[in-house]
Amino acid sequence: MTETTVMPRGSVGLGSWVLLAYRLPREPSNPRVGVWRKLERLGVARLGDGLVALPADARTREQIDWLAEDVLEAGGVAMVWLATPGSATQERVIAETMRAARAAEYRAVTEQARHAAIGGDMERTRALRRLRGELRRIARRDFFPPAEREVARAAVDALAADAPVDLPAVVGEGS
Amino acid sequence: MRWATRAGVHIDRAACAWLLRRFIDPDATFVFVDDPAEVPAEATPFDMRGVELGHHGGDCSFETILRRYQLDDPVLWKLAELVHEADLDDERFDAPEARGLDVILRGLSMVCDDLRVLEVSGPLFNGLYEYYRRALLLGREPA
Numbered sequence: 558m559t560e561t562t563v564m565p566r567g568s569v570g571l572g573s574w575v576l577l578a579y580r581l582p583r584e585p586s587n588p589r590v591g592v593w594r595k596l597e598r599l600g601v602a603r604l605g606d607g608l609v610a611l612p613a614d615a616r617t618r619e620q621i622d623w624l625a626e627d628v629l630e631a632g633g634v635a636m637v638w639l640a641t642p643g644s645a646t647q648e649r650v651i652a653e654t655m656r657a658a659r660a661a662e663y664r665a666v667t668e669q670a671r672h673a674a675i676g677g678d679m680e681r682t683r684a685l686r687r688l689r690g691e692l693r694r695i696a697r698r699d700f701f702p703p704a705e706r707e708v709a710r711a712a713v714d715a716l717a718a719d720a721p722v723d724l725p726a727v728v729g730e731g732s
Numbered sequence: 733m734r735w736a737t738r739a740g741v742h743i744d745r746a747a748c749a750w751l752l753r754r755f756i757d758p759d760a761t762f763v764f765v766d767d768p769a770e771v772p773a774e775a776t777p778f779d780m781r782g783v784e785l786g787h788h789g790g791d792c793s794f795e796t797i798l799r800r801y802q803l804d805d806p807v808l809w810k811l812a813e814l815v816h817e818a819d820l821d822d823e824r825f826d827a828p829e830a831r832g833l834d835v836i837l838r839g840l841s842m843v844c845d846d847l848r849v850l851e852v853s854g855p856l857f858n859g860l861y862e863y864y865r866r867a868l869l870l871g872r873e874p875a
Binding site: 595598615619622623625626627629630693697 | 740742781782786787788789820821822831
């Protein structure tokens with residue numbers, strides 16, 4: 558099997574990263590937008606112009622490989638590298654940036670869940686379904702989970718029909 | 733015929749192998765490689781970078797093979813939606829089953845080698861094919 562050293566999610570410590578160095582023609586813009594969207598969905602760290610990174614595991618390596626293929630098919634150039642950061646500090650900075658990006662996404666979910674919580678049953682049910690999907694999407698690109706994750710989950714779970722209406726304080730909230 | 737794909741098979745490769753053997757080449761044998769350069773000369777590569785039977789234009793390899801071999805069985809195209817979402821997860825299709833399928837295949841690949849994953853997942857895909865065949869005939873989910 559081709560698995561590289563897998564960095565456990567959430568840990569930082571000179572793990573293996575998969576890097577995509579790419580360049581796309583300025584026109585047409587559709588492939589550029591397509592690649593940009595995919596990179597956003599994968600939650601990559603942007604290391605520089607046309608250089609992005611993800612912690613390497615079987616899944617991310619495959620995702621980046623196919624994205625490189627998309628770039629080539631769109632007439633661009635792409636190279637995939639496996640790399641180790643030069644220092645733990647450097648890695649921590651990248652991990653923190655990624656964590657902060659996910660934290661903002663979780664906060665947005667929490668806010669929407671709390672807003673829906675004061676609405677009617679229909680609104681709560683609709684929001685529950687939508688926000689659970691949103692949480693799944695965020696979790697998939699969440700390599701360094703922030704504390705905001707549990708807060709968001711609790712806020713969304715509270716929308717479930719059988720959840721107690723008067724909620725006790727959420728553990729970890731406000732920290 | 734011999735077919736080659738990347739080692740460490742997951743949903744797309746397992747589904748492609750099932751598709752190839754059941755609908756295209758009953759005598760298919762498979763070889764798993766770590767690097768595209770290791771593909772034996774007589775083998776046809778699939779689900780690898782830079783090959784014809786790979787991802788193209790937003791399609792996963794399973795969809796590419798259906799197109800390339802002009803398989804227009806609607807049941808296979810329904811399965812293709814599941815494989816696409818389990819593999820790419822880009823919400824092109826509404827396939828909530830895909831998440832479970834992804835987890836099952838990932839778990840399998842943790843405890844089985846590649847040939848065994850194909851062996852075990854074969855009946856799974858046969859079952860899915862039958863389920864969606866009946867669903868299509870009935871026009872609703874079969875019991």
